[in-house]
Amino acid sequence: MKYILIFSLFLCFFSEAIGQPKIANSITKGDSPSFYHFSDMKGNKERSLSEFKGKFILIDVWASWCTPCQREFPALDSLRDHYKDDNLIVLGVSIDNQWYRWVGAVNNFKLPEPQFQKGTNNQFEKEFGISLIPRMILLDPQGKVVDENMPKASDKKIYTIIDKALKTNI
Numbered sequence: 001m002k003y004i005l006i007f008s009l010f011l012c013f014f015s016e017a018i019g020q021p022k023i024a025n026s027i028t029k030g031d032s033p034s035f036y037h038f039s040d041m042k043g044n045k046e047r048s049l050s051e052f053k054g055k056f057i058l059i060d061v062w063a064s065w066c067t068p069c070q071r072e073f074p075a076l077d078s079l080r081d082h083y084k085d086d087n088l089i090v091l092g093v094s095i096d097n098q099w100y101r102w103v104g105a106v107n108n109f110k111l112p113e114p115q116f117q118k119g120t121n122n123q124f125e126k127e128f129g130i131s132l133i134p135r136m137i138l139l140d141p142q143g144k145v146v147d148e149n150m151p152k153a154s155d156k157k158i159y160t161i162i163d164k165a166l167k168t169n170i
Contacts, residue, residue, distance in 0.1 A: 026126075026127065026128055026129025026148070027127050027128055027129070027145055027148055028145060028148055029145050029146065029147065029148065031144065031145050032142075032143055032144050032145075033049070033127055033128070033139070033143070033145065034123065034127060036048065036049065036118065036121070036123060036124045037121075038093065038116035038117060038118055038119070039099060039116065039117045039119055040114070040115070040116055040117075041103065041106060041113070041115060043099075045119070047114075047116055049091075049139070049143065050143065052089050052091065053141065053142070053143055054087075054141050055087050055088065055089050055141055056086075056087055056088040056089070056138065056139065056140060056141060056146070056162070056165060056166065056169070057088075057089050057091055057138070057139040057143075058079075058088060058089070058090045058091065058136060058137070058138050058150070058162065059091050059092075059093050059136065059137040059138075059139070060072070060076055060090060060091065060092045060093065060134065060135075060136055060153070061093050061094075061095060061128075061130055061133050061134065061135040061136070061137065062092060062093075062094055062095070062133055062134050063094055063095050063096050063102075063133055064094065064096050064101045064102055064104065064105035065096075065101070066133050066134065068133070068134055069133055069134040070109065071154075072134050072152055072153045072154055073109055073111065075152070075153035075154035076090060076092075076153045077112075078153075079153050079158065079159075080112065082159070083162065086166055087141065087166065088162065088166065089114065091114050091115075091116065092106075092111055092114070092115040092116065093116050093117070093118060093124070094106075094115070094116070094117045094118065095118050095124075095125060095130070095133065096117060097119070097120050099117060099119070102115075102117045128148060129148075134152055134153075135149070136149075136150035136151065136152060136153065136158065137149075137150060138150050138161065138162065138165060140165065140169055141169060146161075146165050147161060147165075
């Protein structure tokens with residue numbers, strides 16, 4: 001049990017160095033993901049990615065307990081500010097199972113809306129093959145995957161990918 005805990009902590013803290021492994025049957029570029037139902041900060045459980053169709057959606061997958069995720073929050077703020085006048089929404093999706101932990105983290109870190117929580121349904125993680133976080137996913141205005149494994153927000157390469165997507169889909 002001790003070794004499982006140590007290994008889990010290792011994966012969490014070193015996930016950014018390891019990268020996201022490719023999971024068989026996970027969604028890839030050009031695919032249209034299912035449109036899941038998420039909870040929002042007001043407790044509404046019927047929020048969906050489809051609300052943002054017509055816009056690029058940069059999904060930041062994170063959790064309240066994930067220290068690497070927390071380190072990315074300032075870079076995400078910069079990214080949001082950089083693209084505030086573009087056809088791009090930055091959407092936080094927490095994989096926390098407990099609503100109160102997620103709400104506490106959103107309030108503690110003063111994370112801007114929109115912020116969604118996936119709750120106890122693991123369909124979102126399964127379809128995208130999410131095994132490590134933080135994870136960034138870019139969807140185009142039609143809801144198709146542009147990049148299912150974007151660089152983290154603090155990596156300047158993310159700007160190049162987003163800029164190219166915005167220019168080719170105008």
